[in-house]
Amino acid sequence: MLLTNVLDALPIPVAMLDREGRILRVNQRLLDVSRWGADELVGQRVLDVSRDFGGPxxxxxxxxxxxxxxxxxxxLSGAITRDPGLRRTWHVDFSPLHDDHGELAAVLMVMQEVTEQLAREQALTDNLAHLRRVLDSLFAFVGVLQPDGTLIEAxxxxxxxxxxxxDDVVGRKFWDCHWWSHDAGVSERCRDSVRRxxxxxxxRFDVPVRMAGGELMEIDYMIAPMCDEQGRITHLxxxxxxxxxxxxxxxxxxxxxxxxRELFESVPEGLAVVDEQGIIVQVNAHMxxxxxxxxxxxEGSPVHRLIPARFAAAHSAHMxxxxxxPTPRQMGERILWLQRRDGSELPVEAGLTPVPSASGRQVLVTLTDCSQREAAKAQIEGALKEKTVLLNEVHHRVKNNLQVVSSLLSLQLRTVPAEVRQPLSAAQGRVRAMALIHQLLYEGKDYAQIDLTLYVQKxxxxxxxxxVPAGAPIELVATMDPVPIWLDLPRAVxxxxxxNELVTNALKHAFPETRRGQVGVVLASTGARARLVVRDDGVGLPPEVRFEDHHSSLGLQLVPLLAEQLGASVTLHREAGCSFEFEFAVQEAT
Structure with a gap:
C-alpha cells in the first residue's frame, strides 16, 4: 500500500513490469496520460496494450x-493513449528491481514527456539554420567574438x-586574422576596437581590409557588445x-x-547663388x-543690400x-545698378539661372560689369553726334557753296556774249544737280546714301x-518704282x-522748231540692280554722232565717263527718237 501511495504521488508516469514484459503496477499519472483503467493494464503484456510502445x-x-x-x-515516440492519433515523445529510464535475495524481481519504467521541449529545440535549430543561411547570403561581414577577441563565428x-x-579564422584572435594582417597599424586599430x-x-570607422590576392577593400566597420538579460557582455x-x-x-x-569651384571662381563675371528667401549663399572672387x-x-546677407534704395521696391516685386x-533669363536689354560697399553704383547686366539644390530652390545670378562699355558707348555716341553735326554742316556748306556758284553763273550769263551762254548754262545745270544731292543728304540726315527715286523726281x-518754258509743247515724264532705290554717295553724283546731261541735251536738241514731244525717265529696280532709261521721241541722234566720239558735245562726251564712275553698262537705242539705257548695282537701305 505504501509503494502504491508513493508511486501515485510522483508527477510522472511510472510502471513496473516483470521479465516477460507483463505490467505489474502503474501509478495514477500513467493512467491519466494513457486514459486506460488500472484493471485494463495490470496483468497485461505491454506488447498487447500498445502497438507503438509495446515492442520497444x-x-x-x-x-x-x-x-x-x-x-x-x-x-520513445508514438501513441500511448486509446487515441492512436495523439502521438507524443518520451524519455524513458529502465531500472532493475531486486528482491531480498538479490534476484531481479521487476523492471521499473519511469517516463518523462519531452514533446514540447524537442519541438522548441527543433524550432531553435531551424531558426539558427535559417539565420545562418541569411548571414551566409550577405556579402557584409558578420561575426561573433568572445569578449577577449577570439572569433567563434563568421x-x-x-x-x-x-x-x-x-578553420583559417575560427579560434584565432580577430585582429590576427587575414583581413587585418596587411598593415600593423590597421591590426592594432582593430585590436583597440575589440578592447573598447x-x-x-x-x-565604428572606415578601414581597408585585405581580400583574396592581396587586394584591399574599403569597408564600413563596426563592432558592438552583445549583453544577456542581466546586462552582462557575453559576446562581441x-x-x-x-x-x-x-x-x-x-x-x-x-x-x-x-x-x-574652380570654374565658379575662374569665371570673369560676378556669380552669386541666392536662395528663395533672397539670402546670398555663395559668391565668387569677381563678385x-x-x-x-x-x-x-x-554670404549669408540679403541680396537687397546690393540694390540701390530707389530700386528696392521694384526689385522685391521682380524677385x-x-x-x-523660375526660368533662365537674360537681362542684357537694360542696365541695372549695383550698390557697392563704398556707396558708389556700378552699371551691370544681370542673368538669372535656376539651379537644383537639396536645400531648396536657388538661382544663379550672373553680373557683368558694364562701366567700361557704357563709357565707351557714351564716347562713341558723343563722337557720332559730333560727326553727324560735322557732316551735316559739311553738306550744308557744300550745298550753299554750290548754290553760290550757280548764282554767280546766273549773274555771269547776263553779261557774257551769246556764244558763251550755252556752256555756262550747262555748267550751271551740273552744279545744281550736285547741289541737289547734298541738299537731300542734309535733309535726310543719312550721309551715306540717297533715295535715288526721290532725287530723280526733284x-x-x-x-x-x-x-521748259510755260506753254512749251514738250512733256517731261518720270516713271518710278514705288519703293526707294538706294545709292551710295560716291555713285550718286x-x-x-x-x-542732267541726257535730259538737258534732249530738251535742247530733240525738238527743233517748236516740235511737240516727250522726254521720259524710267527708274526701276530688279533685286540688287537698277535700270535707268532716259529717252525722247524727238529727231534722234544723227548716224554720224557717237557719244564715244571726242568731237561730240561735252555732254555726250561725259556719258561714258560718268557711266564708268557709276559702274553701269550703257546701251544706246536710235529707234523712234533716242534712248540711253543704264544698268547698275544698288544697295539695300542701311
Whole structure:
C-alpha cells in the first residue's frame, strides 16, 4: 500500500513490469496520460496494450533483465493513449528491481514527456539554420567574438572573398586574422576596437581590409557588445560592409565639386547663388571685386543690400514674380545698378539661372560689369553726334557753296556774249544737280546714301523749271518704282550728272522748231540692280554722232565717263527718237 501511495504521488508516469514484459503496477499519472483503467493494464503484456510502445518497451525490459544494468534516456515516440492519433515523445529510464535475495524481481519504467521541449529545440535549430543561411547570403561581414577577441563565428561571404576557410579564422584572435594582417597599424586599430567594445562601447570607422590576392577593400566597420538579460557582455558582434562604390561616388562628387569651384571662381563675371528667401549663399572672387565687399560679408546677407534704395521696391516685386516661374533669363536689354560697399553704383547686366539644390530652390545670378562699355558707348555716341553735326554742316556748306556758284553763273550769263551762254548754262545745270544731292543728304540726315527715286523726281522738277518754258509743247515724264532705290554717295553724283546731261541735251536738241514731244525717265529696280532709261521721241541722234566720239558735245562726251564712275553698262537705242539705257548695282537701305 505504501509503494502504491508513493508511486501515485510522483508527477510522472511510472510502471513496473516483470521479465516477460507483463505490467505489474502503474501509478495514477500513467493512467491519466494513457486514459486506460488500472484493471485494463495490470496483468497485461505491454506488447498487447500498445502497438507503438509495446515492442520497444519489451526489448528494453529484456535487455535490463539480461544485463542487470539500468537503461537511461531511451527515446520513445508514438501513441500511448486509446487515441492512436495523439502521438507524443518520451524519455524513458529502465531500472532493475531486486528482491531480498538479490534476484531481479521487476523492471521499473519511469517516463518523462519531452514533446514540447524537442519541438522548441527543433524550432531553435531551424531558426539558427535559417539565420545562418541569411548571414551566409550577405556579402557584409558578420561575426561573433568572445569578449577577449577570439572569433567563434563568421558568415560565409567574407571568408570566400578573402579566400579563407572556417578553420583559417575560427579560434584565432580577430585582429590576427587575414583581413587585418596587411598593415600593423590597421591590426592594432582593430585590436583597440575589440578592447573598447568589451568595455561596452560601440565602435565604428572606415578601414581597408585585405581580400583574396592581396587586394584591399574599403569597408564600413563596426563592432558592438552583445549583453544577456542581466546586462552582462557575453559576446562581441563585428560587422563590415563594402563601401568601395560609395567612396568612388564620394570621390567623384568631390572632384566634381572641386571642378565646379574652380570654374565658379575662374569665371570673369560676378556669380552669386541666392536662395528663395533672397539670402546670398555663395559668391565668387569677381563678385567680391564688383561689390567691394569680402566673401564673409556677402554670404549669408540679403541680396537687397546690393540694390540701390530707389530700386528696392521694384526689385522685391521682380524677385517675387520670378519665383512663380523660375526660368533662365537674360537681362542684357537694360542696365541695372549695383550698390557697392563704398556707396558708389556700378552699371551691370544681370542673368538669372535656376539651379537644383537639396536645400531648396536657388538661382544663379550672373553680373557683368558694364562701366567700361557704357563709357565707351557714351564716347562713341558723343563722337557720332559730333560727326553727324560735322557732316551735316559739311553738306550744308557744300550745298550753299554750290548754290553760290550757280548764282554767280546766273549773274555771269547776263553779261557774257551769246556764244558763251550755252556752256555756262550747262555748267550751271551740273552744279545744281550736285547741289541737289547734298541738299537731300542734309535733309535726310543719312550721309551715306540717297533715295535715288526721290532725287530723280526733284532733279526733273528743276530741269523742267529751268529748260521748259510755260506753254512749251514738250512733256517731261518720270516713271518710278514705288519703293526707294538706294545709292551710295560716291555713285550718286555721276548718276545725277548723267540724268542732267541726257535730259538737258534732249530738251535742247530733240525738238527743233517748236516740235511737240516727250522726254521720259524710267527708274526701276530688279533685286540688287537698277535700270535707268532716259529717252525722247524727238529727231534722234544723227548716224554720224557717237557719244564715244571726242568731237561730240561735252555732254555726250561725259556719258561714258560718268557711266564708268557709276559702274553701269550703257546701251544706246536710235529707234523712234533716242534712248540711253543704264544698268547698275544698288544697295539695300542701311
Amino acid at each position: 518497451i519489451h526489448q528494453h525490459v529484456q535487455t535490463v533483465c539480461r544485463s542487470g544494468e539500468a537503461l537511461r534516456g531511451q527515446v 558568415n560565409r561571404a567574407p571568408l570566400q572573398a578573402a579566400g579563407l576557410t572556417w 567594445a568589451a568595455a561596452g562601447e560601440t565602435v 558582434i563585428p560587422s563590415g560592409a563594402d563601401i568601395t562604390a560609395r567612396l568612388r561616388t564620394e570621390q567623384g562628387l568631390l572632384r566634381s565639386e572641386r571642378r565646379f 567680391e571685386r564688383l561689390c567691394g565687399s569680402s566673401r564673409q560679408e556677402l 517675387a514674380g520670378y519665383w512663380t516661374r 532733279l526733273l522738277r528743276l530741269l523742267r523749271e529751268s529748260h 555721276p548718276c545725277g550728272l548723267l540724268i
